[in-house]
Amino acid sequence: MLQKTKQLITPALSILLAFLASAAIISLTGRDPLMIFQKMSMAIFGSQYGLGQVIFRLGTLTLVGLAVAVPYRLRLFNIGGEGQLQMGAFAAAMAGSFIPEFYPGPAASFLCILAAMAAGGCWALFAGALKIRFGINEVISTIMLNFIAQGITGYLLTYHFALPSTVHTPSVVPGAFIPPLESFSGLFAGSPANASIF
Structure with a gap:
């Protein structure tokens, strides 16, 4: 029971501290933090488009978060999610541009997803190979691979x-x-929110 309570309190405290730190920084610029937070809330929840933008980014950030969380269970610190995302997105876009137009939609999407997974995985493989062969810390190598x-x-x-x-x-x-x-669904008109959230 205590462990479950701790699991709930830790994220809640993190969010609260993030808001407090943001408010302090905003105050240093001479702006009203409450007004800024109100405008942020209106931009997100004030329209279906704004909420759709959040959902779209949520899907991407969740996938990148998994790329960090899964290795962390093995005590590996993968800080290279950004670079792996870039390589995966590039591979998916290139695959999508080379696929013939007569391919059915689900097959084309699946091929692009496979290309993204392969490219992102291969990019992460470099960091793993450097650690195994030369003992290079994965934090350093994955950060550097982001810029590469x-x-x-x-x-x-x-x-x-x-x-x-x-x-x-x-x-x-x-x-x-x-x-x-x-x-x-007819929701989130005009926004890039898509089925990847599922």
């Missing part, structure tokens, strides 16, 4: 995959997109 992933994806998107004379990359086939929540 950012540089690689930025370079490839700018110089190899951008359409000539534009800053755009090839379009992803429509069937490869994860269905938006709006398409089957």
Whole structure:
């Protein structure tokens, strides 16, 4: 019982401390923290679009959080979630642009998800290999790999995959997109919230 209570209190205290720290920083800038928090609440809960934006980001952050939480159970500190996300997103986008348009939607989405998982997993594999072969601490290697992933994806998107004379990359086939929540629930109109939250 005490353990369960502690599990509830710890996140609640973390949230409270985050709000207090935010309020202190906002006050230092000469603004009213309550007014800022009110505007934040209105931006989130004041429209379906705002709530949809939160749900969209929640799905992404949850997946990245799992990339940290699972290794942590093995006493490994994976700080490379950002880089793994970038490599996975890049692989998914490239796969989506190469898939023929006649592929059925679920198959196209599945292939993009597989590409993302493979790319993100392979990027994490570098840190594991460095730890096993050279004993390099995974905190250091995964942080450094974040910046390397950012540089690689930025370079490839700018110089190899951008359409000539534009800053755009090839379009992803429509069937490869994860269905938006709006398409089957009618909610969160115009927002990028999609079925990945499930």
